[in-house]
Structures are given as C-alpha cells and as structure tokens.
Amino acid sequence: LSTLVLVEHEGGLIKTSSLSAVEAAKSLGEDNSISLLLAGSGHSLKEAVSHAASSHPSVSQVLIADSDKFTYALAEPWAKLVNLVQQSGGYSHIIAASGSFGKNILPRAAALLDISPITDVTKISGSNLFLRPIYAGNALSTVRYTGSSPCMLSIRATSFPVASEPPDLKSNAASIDQVDLSTLDEDDSVGKSTYVKLSSQISERPDLGNARIVVTGGRGVKSADNFKVIDKLAEKIGAAVGATRAAVDAGFVPNDLQVGQTGKIVAPELYMAFGVSGAIQHIAGMRDSKVIVAINKDADAPIFQVADYGLVGDLFDVIPELLEKLPEKK
Amino acid sequence: MKIMVAIKRVVDYAVKIRVKPDKSGVETKNVKMSMNPFCEIALEEALRIKESGLASEVVAVSVGPTQFLETLRTGLAMGADRAIHVEAPEKIYPLTIAKILKALVDVEKPGLLLLGKQAIDNDQNQTGQMVAGLLKWPQGTFASKVVLDKEKQVATIDREVDGGIETLCLDLPAVITTDLRLNQPRYATLPNIMKAKSKPIKKFTLQDLNVEIKSDLEVVEVTEPPKRKSGVILSSVDELIDKLKNEARVI
Numbered sequence: 001l002s003t004l005v006l007v008e009h010e011g012g013l014i015k016t017s018s019l020s021a022v023e024a025a026k027s028l029g030e031d032n033s034i035s036l037l038l039a040g041s042g043h044s045l046k047e048a049v050s051h052a053a054s055s056h057p058s059v060s061q062v063l064i065a066d067s068d069k070f071t072y073a074l075a076e077p078w079a080k081l082v083n084l085v086q087q088s089g090g091y092s093h094i095i096a097a098s099g100s101f102g103k104n105i106l107p108r109a110a111a112l113l114d115i116s117p118i119t120d121v122t123k124i125s126g127s128n129l130f131l132r133p134i135y136a137g138n139a140l141s142t143v144r145y146t147g148s149s150p151c152m153l154s155i156r157a158t159s160f161p162v163a164s165e166p167p168d169l170k171s172n173a174a175s176i177d178q179v180d181l182s183t184l185d186e187d188d189s190v191g192k193s194t195y196v197k198l199s200s201q202i203s204e205r206p207d208l209g210n211a212r213i214v215v216t217g218g219r220g221v222k223s224a225d226n227f228k229v230i231d232k233l234a235e236k237i238g239a240a241v242g243a244t245r246a247a248v249d250a251g252f253v254p255n256d257l258q259v260g261q262t263g264k265i266v267a268p269e270l271y272m273a274f275g276v277s278g279a280i281q282h283i284a285g286m287r288d289s290k291v292i293v294a295i296n297k298d299a300d301a302p303i304f305q306v307a308d309y310g311l312v313g314d315l316f317d318v319i320p321e322l323l324e325k326l327p328e329k330k
Numbered sequence: 331m332k333i334m335v336a337i338k339r340v341v342d343y344a345v346k347i348r349v350k351p352d353k354s355g356v357e358t359k360n361v362k363m364s365m366n367p368f369c370e371i372a373l374e375e376a377l378r379i380k381e382s383g384l385a386s387e388v389v390a391v392s393v394g395p396t397q398f399l400e401t402l403r404t405g406l407a408m409g410a411d412r413a414i415h416v417e418a419p420e421k422i423y424p425l426t427i428a429k430i431l432k433a434l435v436d437v438e439k440p441g442l443l444l445l446g447k448q449a450i451d452n453d454q455n456q457t458g459q460m461v462a463g464l465l466k467w468p469q470g471t472f473a474s475k476v477v478l479d480k481e482k483q484v485a486t487i488d489r490e491v492d493g494g495i496e497t498l499c500l501d502l503p504a505v506i507t508t509d510l511r512l513n514q515p516r517y518a519t520l521p522n523i524m525k526a527k528s529k530p531i532k533k534f535t536l537q538d539l540n541v542e543i544k545s546d547l548e549v550v551e552v553t554e555p556p557k558r559k560s561g562v563i564l565s566s567v568d569e570l571i572d573k574l575k576n577e578a579r580v581i
Contacts, residue, residue, distance in 0.1 A: 010493075074498075075459065075469050100491040103455050104471050107424070111460035116425045116546045119454045133555070134452050135347050139356055140553050141452075147546025192501040193468035196486065200494030209492070213580070237581065249511065255474070256494045261453070262510055264492070270580040287558065291578045293570065299563075308561040309573050321567040326581065 001032040001127060004063075004085060004150070006096040006105065008073065009038060012047030014055060016210050017097035017157035022056045024155040025095050027124045032093075035061040036174075037085055039070035039078060053174045063089075065179045072195035075104045080187040082109035085179055091150045092127070098154035099209070110152045112187075117152035118143060122159040127151070136261040137284035157209060158267035158288055201254055203241075208257065211240030213270045214289070216259055218282075219246040220275020220296065220315060227252045229319045230274060237326055242266065244282050260285035274315040278303030331441035331480070331502075332387045333376040335410065336431055337369040339394060339401040340451040353551040356451070365401050367515075368446025370408075371508040374515040375476055376444050377409045384478045387411045389438060393418050393430050399531065406526035407518035413531040414438075416539065426544050428460035433539035435465060440503065442485070447472050447507040458507035468500040472509040478502075 003025040007018040018036075025034045036052050036059055038045065045066055052062045063085060069077045082094065082105070094109070096102030098120050110117040123131035128145045130153065145151045184190060208214065215237070217230040227247075234241045242259040243252065259266055261281040271289035276282065278294070278301055286292070287306060294307035295318050304310040311318060341347055341356070342364040348357045365373075376388045390405035391414040392398045402413040416430050435443060443465075448455035462469035470476075474495065475488035489496045490509045500506075518526070536543065564570050574581045 075462075075471070079463055100472060100489075104459065104469075107454075107456035107459035108463035108469065110456075111425060111428055111463035114425070114544070116423045116544060117456060118547070119456060129550070134552070135341070135356060136450065136453065137555060138347050139349050140555050142550040142553070144548045144550050145546065146548050147544075188466040189462070189468050192504075193470070194499045196497035196499055198491075198494055198496050245510070254494065255490050255511065256492065262447075270574070270578070287555075291574070291580050292558075292561070293574070304563065305560070306558050308558075308578065309570055310561060310563045311567070311570055312563060318567055322571070325567060325571055 001029050001093065002089070002091045003028060003032055003034050003093040003095060004089060004091040005034060005036050006082065006094065006102065007036045007038045007052060008097070008099070008101040009040065009044070009048035012044045012051065014038070014048055014052050015097070016162060017099055019055060019162040020157035020160040021095045021097045021155055022058060023160040023162055024121070024124060024153070025093065026058050027160070028093055029127045033060050034058050035063055035089065035091070037063045037065070037082070039065035039073070039081055041066055041068050041071045049176060053176055059174045062174050062176045063179050064176065065181055067181055067184070069184065069190060073101055073105070074193050074195065075108050076187065076189040076193055077184060078105045079108035079112055080184055080190060081179065083112045084183065086113060086150060094150045094152045096154050097157045099157070102154045106152060106154050113150070115147060115150065115152050117154065118145065119154050121153045121155045133284070136281050137287060138280065156265055158265055200256065205234060206238065206240045208240040208242055208259070208264050208266060211266070211268050213237055213239035213272070214242050214259070214266050214268045215239045215272045215274070216242035216244065216276055217247055217252070217274050218244040218276030219250065221247060221252060224252045229316070233319050233323060236323055236328060244276050244279070273303055273307070274319065276303050277301045278306065331385045332389060332438065333379060333385045333442045333444060334389045334391060334435065334438055334440040335369070335373045335376045335405070336443070336445045336457070337373060337390055337392050337401060337405050338366040338446070338449045339363050339392065339398050340366045340449050343367055343450055349552055349554050353553055355549070355552050363397070365404050366446050366449045368448060368450070368508055368510070370515040371510065371512050372444040372446050373405055373408055373410065374513045375508060378513065379478060384480055385442070389414060389440065391416065391431070391434055393422070393427050395420050402531055403526055404518060406529040407523040408516060409522065412529055414534065415531055416534045416536070418536055419543070422543055423547055424454050424456035424460055426541065427457050428464055429541045430536070430539055431457070431461045432464045433541055442503060443505045445505070445507050447509055458505050462505035465505070468504045470498055470500050470504060470506045473506050474509050474511045476506060476512065
C-alpha cells in the first residue's frame with residue numbers, strides 16, 4: 001500500500017481536515033507508506049511544508065509543487081499535478097478531505113486518470129471497502145472499488161478525528177522532495193481560470209469544522225440583528241457559530257456558517273440548536289455530534305427526534321438565562 | 331452561444347426514502363420522481379442567460395432509461411429549446427456520464443456547460459469536475475453567481491467555498507456547477523407544458539457516442555443509518571445546565 005494525500009494549507013499551516021485524511025490513510029491497512037502533496041508558492045508554502053513534514057508520525061514523504069500557478073488552489077493545475085505525481089509514484093490510493101478543496105480537485109484528477117472516485121467516505125473497512133452516506137445521510141452505502149490503481153477517495157474529516165496530543169516527531173521527520181513541473185502546461189486548461197478574490201468573515205472563534213462546541217441558529221432567530229444573541233452565547237462558552245440553510249438564505253449570516261448536507265458537516269462534542277426545525281438536510285450535517293441540545297418553541301419540531309436534551313421554549317428567553325447561568329469558557 | 335445543461339431524474343426531494351429490505355438499494359418503484367433540484371437551478375441559470383441576450387439556445391441533456399424523457403419534457407416546459415436523451419441503464423457512475431457529456435459537447439459545441447453541483451440521490455458531486463477535466467475546460471464549481479462577458483469571452487463566478495465566497499474568472503468555453511443560492515427556478519406554466527410537447531428530443535445510444543460503461547465500483551449493500559437513541563425533554567434551563575454538566579459532562 002502507498003497513499004498520496006492531497007493537502008490543503010493556509011497561512012503556513014496545513015488544515016486539520018488534511019490531517020484527518022492522513023488518519024484515514026492509516027486505516028487503509030498496515031505497511032502503508034504515506035506521502036503528502038502540497039502545492040503553493042512563496043513563504044507560506046515553505047512554512048506549510050515544514051509543518052507537514054512533522055505533522056504526523058505516519059508520514060514518510062512530503063512532495064512539493066512550488067509555482068505561481070499554485071498560489072491559489074485552482075482545480076485545473078492541481079488535477080494535472082495529481083496526474084503527474086501518480087504517474088511517477090504509482091500510488092495505490094489517493095485521498096483528500098471532502099471539503100470544497102477536495103471536492104473541487106479530486107474528481108477532475110480522477111477523470112484524467114480514468115478512475116471512479118468515492119466521495120464522502122465515513123468508514124474504511126479494508127483497502128477497497130468503504131462506507132458512505134447517500135440521500136443526505138438517510139441511507140448508507142457500502143461500496144467496493146474493483147478498478148485499477150489508484151483507488152481515489154474523499155473522506156469526511158469528522159469521521160477520522162485527529163489525535164489531540166501532538167506526537168513527538170523530532171526523530172521522525174519526513175523526507176521532502178520537489179515535483180518536476182516541466183510538463184504541467186501540457187494540460188490546455190492550465191491558465192484558463194484565474195483567481196479574483198476571496199470574501200470571508202474573519203472570526204476569532206473556533207473553526208466551525210473542528211470546534212468542540214457548536215451553537216446554531218435557524219429560521220426561528222428571525223433576523224440578522226437577533227443573531228447577535230447566538231454570537232454572544234458562542235463567545236461565552238468558546239463555541240463556533242453555525243446556521244441552517246434557512247437562516248443563510250434569509251441573509252441572517254454568510255454561507256460559510258451553513259451546517260448541513262450542502263454546507264459543513266460537523267461532529268462536535270456539544271451541538272446546541274436554537275430555533276432550528278430539523279430539516280433532513282440540516283440533520284445530515286450534524287447527526288454525528290456527541291450531544292445534541294435543541295431549543296424550539298414548537299414541541300413537534302423534528303429536531304427533537306435527534307436531540308439528547310430538548311427544551312420547548314422561546315430562544316429569546318432561554319439564551320439570556322443561559323448567558324447568566326452558564327460558566328465562562330475555560 | 332449555445333448552452334448545454336445536464337439534468338438528472340431523482341427521487342423527489344420531499345419523499346422520505348425507504349431502503350429495500352434486501353439491502354440492494356433505495357426503493358424507487360411507485361415513488362415520486364423529479365428533476366434533481368441542483369439541475370433545476372442549472373437550467374434556470376441557462377434560461378436567464380439566454381433571456382438576457384447572451385445565449386442563443388439552451389439544450390437540455392439527460393442520460394438514463396426511457397423514464398428520463400419525462401424529466402427532459404419538464405426541462406423543455408421550463409424553457410429549454412430542445413433536448414437530447416442518451417439511452418442508458420439507470421445505475422451508471424459519474425465517470426461514464428462525464429464521458430457521455432464530453433461526447434455530446436464534441437457534437438453540439440456549446441460555449442458553456444451547466445450542471446447541478448450534485449444529485450440528491452448519490453450525493454457524489456463529481457460529474458461537472460470530471461467532464462471539465464476530460465474536455466480540458468476550466469471549471470467553476472458550487473457557483474452562487476454567474477456573470478458572462480460576451481466580448482472578453484469570460485465568465486466571472488462566485489463560488490461557495492469553506493472559507494466564504496471565492497471569485498474566479500474562467501475563459502469560455504467552461505463548465506459551471508450550480509449551488510443552491512444561485513437562483514430560484516421557475517415553474518413550468520400550463521401553456522409552456524403544452525408547447526414543450528412539440529419541442530424536439532434527439533436520441534443517442536452509448537454506441538452512437540462510442541462510450542463504454544466503466545464499472546470499477548460495486549455497491550455491496552445499502553442500509554439504514556443507525557438511529558440515535560431518543561432523548562429527553564427537559565423543563566427548565568437549570569435542568570439543562572445540570573444535565574450538560576453532570577450527565578453529559580460537556581461543559
């Protein structure tokens with residue numbers, strides 16, 4: 001077994017979801033040699049590479065594609081890069097986390113290699129046997145890959161948690177090698193898409209995908225202004241803020257806070273849903289949370305069917321009381 | 331410019347699906363089927379581009395058994411000018427669909443290929459990226475805004491990504507996959523449903539397009555997800571805080 005992990009990095013650090021992809025690679029089987037592939041340019045790539053080389057004891061090699069073409073993670077050069085690296089490395093598996101980075105790149109790379117990839121794997125039962133949710137998580141499909149190498153997967157980061165204790169890696173730094181990019185331009189599409197900008201909300205709160213506690217507001221919050229009470233509660237207990245599709249569509253909060261089938265998939269230790277009805281597609285994004293709390297005025301709201309603790313009441317009464325009585329974050 | 335839109339027939343989004351007792355899949359017999367919601371958004375966007383004068387024709391294409399004709403008729407009733415039906419078995423994977431779409435692009439030569447970002451049955455989210463790779467066209471996935479510039483022959487798109495909204499500029503021809511917030515699809519009106527009956531649907535077979543079905547995946551079984559054990563309804567905030575502290579130990 002040999003696995004190539006496509007790594008996403010930002011600000012000189014590799015993303016936690018990419019470390020989950022390494023965890024997934026580990027579970028493919030014994031004697032799996034794991035290589036990381038990072039692309040980018042300049043100083044932030046250099047920092048990310050040194051982070052990657054000591055990020056996980058199972059990583060034996062870090063491959064770097066250093067070029068202006070990779071300053072932003074565009075699918076066209078990335079797919080060609082994966083193709084090049086596979087041709088020289090002959091990996092048995094290629095894995096990426098199934099965020100917007102992996103979902104954008106992996107299928108395109110797979111098509112160039114004439115491979116059917118497997119999306120959103122939540123469990124690995126063998127080197128070719130995988131579990132994945134279908135129909136927004138309302139059914140689970142076990143699939144076997146029967147094609148030629150490489151077997152290509154995107155994995156749900158929440159299903160492959162990263163050990164919280166950083167391992168002692170001083171003795172085990174991975175080798176670092178540059179990828180030969182001289183034939184990258186052979187793909188006509190490289191250069192036909194250009195990055196313009198990224199609009200994002202900068203927040204000091206924990207990242208929604210990895211937070212220990214998530215506080216979510218739904219349609220019941222009623223306005224962007226009212227959403228501030230959700231923010232306040234999140235701040236008090238050190239939680240990330242999430243929202244339902246209805247709340248995003250109504251313009252209360254930006255799209256990157258959406259939890260659900262088409263938004264982010266989260267699995268925190270504590271998920272608190274305020275004014276959330278519990279649409280199937282929302283449940284699909286949070287059903288793996290360890291403890292679910294639901295507060296809703298409507299006692300018949302479907303969210304109560306998945307909640308461990310439910311409270312029938314007005315969120316505008318409950319949140320101030322919680323703010324008063326809950327302990328500050330540690 | 332011509333726009334091609336790929337559409338898929340799926341179990342209607344409002345249907346509560348049932349897993350077959352023999353674990354071979356999800357029951358689709360006697361179940362309401364509809365156009366995949368993301369595909370409706372893709373078609374709607376194509377129609378709006380045409381209505382703004384930036385495209386001359388919208389061609390809807392679908393790959394599947396005869397029943398898929400019904401979904402193509404819906405697309406024609408929404409406003410597509412004509413349709414292409416590729417006769418194929420129902421269960422084929424995105425890579426084969428992508429090869430079929432590439433073959434149709436080679437025949438039709440559209441300036442833009444629009445698809446939904448994923449189908450709500452298999453949730454694979456692959457076909458658009460794959461056909462873009464095969465065509466060596468640039469791709470704009472998960473689009474929430476599309477602006478075409480006919481003179482410069484580019485599309486500027488906003489994409490919904492993990493960190494917010496990313497804006498990309500793509501040289502045409504390009505592949506764009508649509509996300510939920512791009513638009514609100516229209517309903518087909520009765521006169522348009524009547525009109526759609528006389529719009530042409532061209533039929534192709536896989537042999538015509540010289541595409542072989544790639545079968546490198548096998549579904550072993552489909553099962554129900556594990557149920558969460560039912561929780562309790564509490565009576566006060568104090569009780570909730572007590573449970574979270576002392577029973578669940580999460581705060």
